[in-house]
Amino acid sequence: MNAPNMRLTGLDLRAEIERLRKERNAVILAHYYQKPELQDLADFVGDSLDLSKKAASTEADVIAFCGVRFMAETAKILSPDKIVVLPDMDAGCSLEDSCPPEQFKAFREANPDHIALTYINCSTEVKALSDIIVTSSSADIILKQIPPEQKIIFGPDRNLGGYLARKTGRDMLLWPGVCIVHEAFSETELLKLKAQYPGAPVLAHPECPPHVLDHADHVGSTRSILEHALASPSEIMIVATEPHIMHQMEKAAPHKTFIGAPGADGNCNCNMCPYMALNTLEKLYLALRDLEPRIEIEESLRVAAKKPLDRMLEMAGGTVGKGDVGKPLVSGD
Ligand code: 13P
Ligand code: SF4
Numbered sequence: 001m002n003a004p005n006m007r008l009t010g011l012d013l014r015a016e017i018e019r020l021r022k023e024r025n026a027v028i029l030a031h032y033y034q035k036p037e038l039q040d041l042a043d044f045v046g047d048s049l050d051l052s053k054k055a056a057s058t059e060a061d062v063i064a065f066c067g068v069r070f071m072a073e074t075a076k077i078l079s080p081d082k083i084v085v086l087p088d089m090d091a092g093c094s095l096e097d098s099c100p101p102e103q104f105k106a107f108r109e110a111n112p113d114h115i116a117l118t119y120i121n122c123s124t125e126v127k128a129l130s131d132i133i134v135t136s137s138s139a140d141i142i143l144k145q146i147p148p149e150q151k152i153i154f155g156p157d158r159n160l161g162g163y164l165a166r167k168t169g170r171d172m173l174l175w176p177g178v179c180i181v182h183e184a185f186s187e188t189e190l191l192k193l194k195a196q197y198p199g200a201p202v203l204a205h206p207e208c209p210p211h212v213l214d215h216a217d218h219v220g221s222t223r224s225i226l227e228h229a230l231a232s233p234s235e236i237m238i239v240a241t242e243p244h245i246m247h248q249m250e251k252a253a254p255h256k257t258f259i260g261a262p263g264a265d266g267n268c269n270c271n272m273c274p275y276m277a278l279n280t281l282e283k284l285y286l287a288l289r290d291l292e293p294r295i296e297i298e299e300s301l302r303v304a305a306k307k308p309l310d311r312m313l314e315m316a317g318g319t320v321g322k323g324d325v326g327k328p329l330v331s332g333d
Pocket of ligand 2: 068092093121179181182207274276
C-alpha cells in the first residue's frame with residue numbers, strides 16, 4: 001500500500017471512499033491508464049467504449065469518473081440526470097487540445113461533402129460538430145458501415161486515422177492531432193528491445209505512430225490489448241501503450257512478463273499520461289465527499305453532442321467488455 005495515499009487529515013481514505021460510495025449511491029468508473037490504487041477500488045475498469053456504455057446504463061446517482069475530462073463529459077452527455085464528478089478537472093488530453101472547435105468547424109465548412117467521423121478523445125463542442133463518434137475499439141466496425149463513396153474527415157488523431165485508412169483502404173482527410181504519450185514511443189528503442197527479447201510479441205495501441213505500428217503483432221484498444229495479452233501463449237510481451245494497463249495484465253497473469261515499450265531516451269516514464277496521473281485517491285475522496293468538481297454541460301450543446309455518440313453506440317453494437325479483470329462488478333451491473 002502507498003503510505004502517503006492512505007491518510008488525509010487522519011482519514012482512512014479507502015474506508016471513507018467505500019462509505020461515500022454507498023451513501024451517495026455512486027459508481028466509480030476507471031480507465032486502464034489510471035493509477036493501480038484507483039483501478040483497484042473502481043466498480044468497473046474499461047476502455048473508452050465500455051466506459052461510455054457503463055455510463056449510459058448505470059443505475060447509480062453519482063458517477064465518479066477516474067479518467068480524463070472528455071471521458072467524464074461523455075458520461076454526462078449520455079447520463080444527464082446523474083451527477084458526474086472528475087477528481088481533477090485539469091485532466092485533459094493532448095488530442096482534445098489539438099482540435100479547437102472553431103478550427104474544426106472551419107475545416108468542416110471547407111469540406112462540405114465530407115462527413116466527420118470523430119475520435120471520442122475530443123471536446124464536447126467538437127463532438128457536437130461531428131456526425132459519428134468512434135473509439136479505438138469501435139472505429140473499424142463503424143467505418144465498414146459507411147458507404148464506400150462517402151467522403152470522410154477523421155479527427156483529431158492522425159495516427160488512428162492513418163492506421164484505419166491503411167487497414168481498410170479508405171482514403172480519409174486527417175486532422176493533424178496526436179496523443180503525446182503514444183507519439184513518444186521510439187522505433188529505435190523498440191527494435192533494441194525486440195532484439196533483447198526475440199519472439200516477444202509487440203502489442204500496440206493505434207494511437208502509436210506508423211513506424212511503431214509497423215513492428216506490432218497486435219494493434220487494438222486498451223481492452224483488446226489486455227485480452228490479447230491474457231489469451232496469448234507467449235510468456236513475455238512488449239506493450240506499446242500507457243504502462244498503467246500492465247497493472248491488470250500482471251494481476252490476471254502474474255506468471256507472464258510484460259515489458260513497457262520505451263520512449264526516445266529508453267525510459268518508459270515519458271510514456272505515462274500526465275493527464276491521467278492527475279487523479280489520486282485523495283482527490284477521488286474529496287470528489288465523492290463534496291460532489292465537486294462536477295461536469296456541467298449546457299443542454300443544447302449536450303443534445304447536439306449526444307447524437308453522434310448515440311450513433312456510435314448503435315453502430316458499435318455488442319456487449320460491454322468484461323472490464324473487471326479479477327474484480328466482481330457491482331450489483332445491477
Ligand atoms: P481506449 O481505452 O479506448 O483504447 O483509449 C485509449 C486512450 O488513449 C484513452 O485516452
Ligand atoms: Fe489523451 Fe493520450 Fe492521455 Fe489518452 S493517453 S488521455 S489520448 S494524452
